[in-house]
Amino acid sequence: MDDTRNITNLIKDIIFYYVKYYYDKHLKDQNIEKISDDEVNSFVDTLFNNNPGKFKKYIRDSLKKNQGDDYNSMVVENILLEIFDDMEFAKNRLIIEINAFQSNKN
Secondary structure: OHHHHHHHHHHHHHHHHHHHHHHHHHHHHHOOOOOOHHHHHHHHHHHHHHOHHHHHHHHHHHHHHHHHHHOOHHHHHHHHHHHHHOHHHHHHHHHHHHHHHHHHHO
């Protein structure tokens, strides 16, 4: 159970890193300092909906690199299934995180 919690935390960190990368890229590409509250939802939708396969592959590859021989594909796939099965919950969590990050930035 402890291994699953560690993997879950690693996946959470990887997702936040992935989102932060595309968040920073979006700010730079749009030449803006923050995403407006109205646009945060569409930004998160785009990240999840444009290429969920790419998102999952990034998570898997990052975990394989991080865990090496300890990588357990069955545990990872079950966690990914849970995350991507409830997309609205995952998106809402990211929206909340982005809004909090932007509020703290000011």
